[in-house]
Amino acid sequence: MEEKTKERLHKIFGYILVIIAVALVVGVFGGAYYFIIAPNMVSKPLIENPGFGDDALELIQAGNNVVTAEHLNYLANEISAYKLHTELGSDSYPIIEFVLTDTDDVFYAYVKDNVPETKKGNAKNEDIVLKAGQEIVYNILESDDIIGAVREYNSAGEIQIELVADMKTLAKKGYLSLYDTIK
DSSP, X not given: OHHHHHHHHHHHHHHHHHHHHHHHHHHHHHHXXXXXXXXXXXXXXXXXXXXXXXXXXXHHHTTOOOOOHHHHHHHHHHTTGGGOOOOXXXXXXXXXXXXXXXXXXXXXXXEETTEEEEEESOOSSOSEEEEXXXXXXXXXXXXXXXXXXXXXXXXXXXXXXXXXXXXXXXXXXXXXXXXXXXX
């Protein structure tokens, strides 16, 4: 009888160890997904829409530079760039480069402490490049549904997305959230 009891206890102990191991694996990989790869518990910072003047569309169509760093910063925030973060153990900020195809203006946005900051100029070590004309950016920012407009223009091929960094780096910096938002 003592042998049977020992055998049962070993089986029960084995089941408990398997349950604990599965819980640990799910916890580690689930935590990595929700906190690193696609963080969903990050608060969106309040960045005001800078808006456009009444004659902005006419100025764009005439070839003038109308879209500014503030417009692109607002757009970056709206497409979930605030969820991006540095890789663990690195100080390399996530960087998105914006190219306005009709004026050849270049801007870059980096995300520090979940707040995007956009400046005019070429990026160094950008992760992705987003290309579109000013009129597309104008239409997106004037839309009542910015994310829906981005998705529509993206699926129509009006926005070009170039992945510069490797997939591992993009995943570690949280670009999956941004990709899910604009696809």
